[in-house]
Amino acid sequence: MLEARFTKxxxxxxxxxxxxLGTEILVLWGPSGAGKTTILHCLAGLSSPGGGLIKLGDTVxxxxxxxxxxxxxxxxxxxxxxDYALFPxxxxxxxxxxxxxxxxxxxxxxxxxxxxxxLEPFGVSHLIDRYPTQLSGGEKQRVALARALAVQPQLLLxxxxxxxxxxxxxxxxxxxxxxxxRKWKIPxxxxxxxxxxxxxxxxxxxxxEKGRSSxxxxxxxxxxxxxxxxxxx
Amino acid sequence: xxxQINDWxxxxxxxxxxxxxxxxxxxxxxxxARLMARREFHGKDLLEAAITLPLVLPPxxxxxxxxxxxxxxxxxxxxxxxxGLTLIFxxxxxxxxxxxxxxxxxxxxxKAAFKSVDINYEKAARTLGAGEIKIFFTITLPLAWxxxxxxxxxxxxxxxxxxxxxxxxAGNIPGQTQxxxxxxxxxxxxxxxxxxxxLVAIITVFxxxxxxxxxxxxxxxxH
Numbered sequence: 001m002l003e004a005r006f007t008k009x010x011x012x013x014x015x016x017x018x019x020x021l022g023t024e025i026l027v028l029w030g031p032s033g034a035g036k037t038t039i040l041h042c043l044a045g046l047s048s049p050g051g052g053l054i055k056l057g058d059t060v061x062x063x064x065x066x067x068x069x070x071x072x073x074x075x076x077x078x079x080x081x082x083d084y085a086l087f088p089x090x091x092x093x094x095x096x097x098x099x100x101x102x103x104x105x106x107x108x109x110x111x112x113x114x115x116x117x118x119l120e121p122f123g124v125s126h127l128i129d130r131y132p133t134q135l136s137g138g139e140k141q142r143v144a145l146a147r148a149l150a151v152q153p154q155l156l157l158x159x160x161x162x163x164x165x166x167x168x169x170x171x172x173x174x175x176x177x178x179x180x181x182r183k184w185k186i187p188x189x190x191x192x193x194x195x196x197x198x199x200x201x202x203x204x205x206x207x208x209e210k211g212r213s214s215x216x217x218x219x220x221x222x223x224x225x226x227x228x229x230x231x232x233x
Numbered sequence: 234x235x236x237q238i239n240d241w242x243x244x245x246x247x248x249x250x251x252x253x254x255x256x257x258x259x260x261x262x263x264x265x266a267r268l269m270a271r272r273e274f275h276g277k278d279l280l281e282a283a284i285t286l287p288l289v290l291p292p293x294x295x296x297x298x299x300x301x302x303x304x305x306x307x308x309x310x311x312x313x314x315x316x317g318l319t320l321i322f323x324x325x326x327x328x329x330x331x332x333x334x335x336x337x338x339x340x341x342x343x344k345a346a347f348k349s350v351d352i353n354y355e356k357a358a359r360t361l362g363a364g365e366i367k368i369f370f371t372i373t374l375p376l377a378w379x380x381x382x383x384x385x386x387x388x389x390x391x392x393x394x395x396x397x398x399x400x401x402x403a404g405n406i407p408g409q410t411q412x413x414x415x416x417x418x419x420x421x422x423x424x425x426x427x428x429x430x431x432l433v434a435i436i437t438v439f440x441x442x443x444x445x446x447x448x449x450x451x452x453x454x455x456h
Binding site for chain 1 (some may be wrong): 309332351353356357358359360361362363364367370375376
């Protein structure tokens with residue numbers, strides 16, 4: 001479904017990445033500064049690669065040969081930001097409906113969405129009239145997920161989704177993201193520096209170091225991760 | 234000597250001039266500030282300095298510059314005359330002078346306000362399918378609002394108090410181009426302390442009320 005191979009020059013190295021993904025979860029794993037977020041930005045169209053090809057389903061999103069670079073707003077790619085980027089001046093309801101309203105203008109057949117229905121699967125429908133500052137970290141993430149998925153994207157990008165959360169909440173949310181993925185059946189690309197997250201969620205894992213990617217055997221990381229889980233009480 | 238009904242003329246004229254200048258400064262200042270806050274291009278520093286220049290130049294220098302721009306012998310002045318329009322020594326020249334001196338204040342405040350908006354909110358809106366104009370009005374502008382209010386107040390106050398450049402391009406024609414600062418100066422010159430004191434009192438009370446109300450309003454918005 002997602003086919004991407006591109007290069008991107010960063011100031012201290014050149015990123016060179018190849019992704020071939022069905023409807024699995026791909027984890028980009030590596031230390032900070034390895035270019036993980038830049039890859040997500042290129043996939044979402046928030047920055048442009050130096051050259052290459054990005055294809056989602058049958059749609060070419062970026063091609064340096066054909067000089068195609070689809071604008072972010074038309075890419076149909078969901079993005080969960082590291083700090084969730086919930087609009088602070090809008091309520092949960094308005095946040096979740098923001099994308100739906102943009103999309104309905106372009107696509108008139110799209111049915112009107114009930115915000116309660118959108119929030120229900122994430123267990124946050126009771127928070128509908130709150131502002132983001134009145135939410136806990138876990139609630140913010142659930143609302144942000146609901147907002148990103150409300151526009152029915154064909155690909156979901158998650159940038160360090162657990163870095164702002166307490167340990168016990170994080171374990172719950174990891175399970176939820178796995179369930180969510182089974183339900184939605186679209187490719188997820190998740191960025192993390194945490195081996196445990198990578199081992200738990202990744203159907204495929206690419207480990208990055210200074211832009212060089214290597215397909216780490218899944219086994220190694222899951223073993224490392226399970227070792228970690230056991231050693232931690 | 235009492236304060237008479239037509240002595241109110243400068244007050245109404247000053248308010249009219251300040252409000253129109255404020256509208257002009259907002260219409261031009263916000264887009265320019267938004268552009269300069271996020272884009273990098275060649276010659277940006279030069280443009281930045283040119284925009285801020287009216288803030289540091291003496292008002293008489295700005296007045297002289299405007300005279301050269303719209304005066305009877307300038308290209309623009311001649312073109313306007315051929316069209317049957319005169320700008321110089323009308324109250325519209327006072328609007329122009331106020332706009333020019335107030336522009337950098339609006340620009341600086343708005344630019345700082347736009348820069349303070351976390352860029353991730355704009356990126357998030359883009360991934361949700363919003364276009365740039367929608368993002369500006371639904372995300373950037375509301376989040377930058379407190380800083381923009383500050384810019385509005387500063388430029389309104391600057392426009393209301395404009396003296397030097399206005400005197401040079403609009404003159405001091407009672408009943409036509411005489412704004413409050415002009416009326417106060419010439420009343421004092423003529424020894425008419427009643428008019429001077431009354432105008433000073435009116436403008437002080439008015440300015441105080443505006444600042445007071447805006448501060449209270451901004452405080453409530455933050456909660």
